[in-house]
Amino acid sequence: MSNPFSIHSNLNLYISDNAYTLLPINHFNQQQVQNQQSLIINRSNSEISLGSSNPPKNFNQTVFGVVGILGIISLYKSDYLILIQSAKKATNLFKTQVYTPTKFTIYPISLQPNINLLNHSDERYLLSLLKSQLDHSIQKIFFTFHTSNSFNQSSSSWDLTNSLQRQSNSNQIPIWKSADDRFFWNKYLQTPLINLANSTDPIVSSNVSKFILPVISGFLKFNSTIINAKKFTFGLISRRSRYRTGTRYFSRGIDLNGHVSNFNETEMIMTTQPDINNPHQIIIASYVQTRGSVPIFWTEINNLRYRPDLKIMDIPSSQDALKAHFNQQLDVYGDQYLVNLVNSSGYEKPVKEAYEKAVQKLANPRIHYIYFDFHHECKGLRFDRVQGLIDRLKDDLIKQGYYFFQGSTTPIKYQTSVVRSNCMDCLDRTNVVQSALAKWVLTNQLRQAGILGEKEVLDSYPQVMFLFRNLWADNADGVSKAYSGTGALKTDFTRFGKRSKQGAFNDGVNSAIRYFKNNFLDGPRQDSYDLVTGAWRASLSKGKLSEGSYDNPIHQLIFLILIIFIMIFISSTFTKNRSIKASIFSLIVISLILSYILINGIQFVNQPKLISRNEILNYEGPGFQSSKRGRGWSNTINGKSIGFINRMGDDDEKKKRLD
Secondary structure, eight states, X not given: OOXXXXXXXXXXXXXXXXXXXXXXXXXXXXXXXXXXOEEEEETTTOOEEEEOSSOOSSOSEEEEEEOEEEEEEEOSSOEEEEEEEEEEEEEXXXXXXXXXXXXXEEEEOSSSOHHHHHTXXXXXXXXXXXXXXXXXXXXXXXXXXXXXXXXXXSSSOOOTTSOXXXXXXXXSOOHHXXXXXXXXXXXXXXXXXXXHHTOSOHHHHHHHHTTOOOOEEEEEEEEEEEETTEEEEEEEEEEEOSTTOOOTTTSOSBOTTSOBXXXXXXXXXXXXXXXXXXXXXXXXXXXXXXXXXXXXXXXXXOOSSSSOEEXXXXXXXXXXXXHHHHHHHHHHHSEEEEEEOSOSSGGGHHHHHHHHHHHHXXXXXXXXXXXXXXXXXXXXXXXXGGHHHHHHHHHHHHXXXXXXXXXXXXXXXXXXXXXXXXXXSSSHHHHHHHHHHHHHHHHHHHHHTTSSOTXXXXXXXXXXXXXXXXXXXXXXXXXXXXXXXXXXXXXXXXXXXXXXXXXXXXXXHHHHHHHHHHHHTHXXXXXXXXXXXXXXXXXXXXXXXXXXXXXXXXXXXXXXXXHHHHHHHHHHHHSSSOOHHHHHHHHHHHXXXXXXXXXXXXXXXXXXXXXXXXXXXXXXXXXXXXXXXXXXXXXXXXXXXXXXXXXXXXXXXXXXXXX
């Protein structure tokens, strides 16, 4: 049965001097769909309305076969329509095809010529951010058109933003209304359409809803295999929160509304094939884990050193923010099992102690804190010792359970709590622990499904373990690339079940690449996240964008002089025309320049332009600070702050901040 809330999966775009018209068409014969209204965007004022089911009479250009609307964004000089121009199938599960984009197209809505828009330097920078974010989103965001029967055979949707358990009892409503607000990645971009879909006119609401296409950002992959002559499919969906999203060192900790950086929900799904004798007797199981930055106010300040300065801010609202975070987590997932993997000594110790102190003060009996000193317990490349943590959690995992559905309209088992894991980045150590937990759970799911014997283990099936390990390693890389800019560390253990010297070497290479990207490339990347998620909005911005470190002519001159003297040193040292004096002099100049750059390291880091970090950099209140390196002779950073600690996306949350 077709779904009355299906999203249009094929559109023709008609471009005229006055409007953009998007007309639903049949995927098979390319004819317009009867009784389905078109969407019209007025280019003079950006107003959106519904039109007839026929092509417009006057237009200059037609773009055929547009997949869907990612959204509309307002910059300084114009609004822009962002379309998913093409996509490919990522997987097919529960009779539903899941797609991932392969090409985006941006159309300026303003009637101004493109050259006028690009002459505005800030508009040009914002457009470059938008294009960069879209390029990085190719095959990293996923969507479905909500058109076929879902896993419980009683509704006609598979909502990628929600876990199977959360959507098992959902009502028949447009998918954008039932979508999990945290993982509706393009919700800000869809705001103009959502505003129109909230019309009191049910016909307008219904027709506009068919143009609203929610997408998730993260990772999605499934594999099929056989154990004991029984075929089954298993895979992962990682959903990245749109709140407080960003890059490794520019997005840490919590905000005043309880949102944390790098929050991801990872759902492992297992489903069996229908039995020949009983085609409706399929089994579906899922298990959800979460990860997210330590939920206190803290940051690491890039200063060109390999290890940044650590700062923990014990502000008056810290406990309220922590309470807000866990209240939401408890409402969604049930009891929280907090697995903290940061080091108990050295640089990371203050983060561990501040987290423990905050959780103790919260004194919530539904929050269970478990500490595992990963690097101490697994030293000597003995990552297999993570099994000790699983053994400690075993009773709680049995009590927690997992979602299990078997050929009926009602699940026979639910997951009642969640394990929330974290290390400093919530990447490498977290990945190892999450994959170990998933292995234990999948073993039990397959036993309950009758695929594994009661005493059998997954390790007895190398071909299955190969798929399982690589699935989790690929997930680790996907989550890591979005946050740190590189693949995950320690994935040799995830892929092969043991640590190796080659893996340690690869980790060293990735760490060096992370250092370079996090110091010299991540400013614009952070800006691009803030732009597309609505954490920064042109309409709320005052004046010109702040000057970036690489826009400073003095910094440009310093880098130019450095390059010149490096070339002089190479020429006078390693060529036929050697000169000891020139070599020594150039080496002295190079050393002085590098010393100056290190002393003023923060000024040479590629900082974000859209949202200032001065609030964090200049914080001198209670808490902890490791040092103040890279600030020159002054310990303060000049400039206005616009609230980096509480970077937000929604208007109502911004209003709370201003109040």
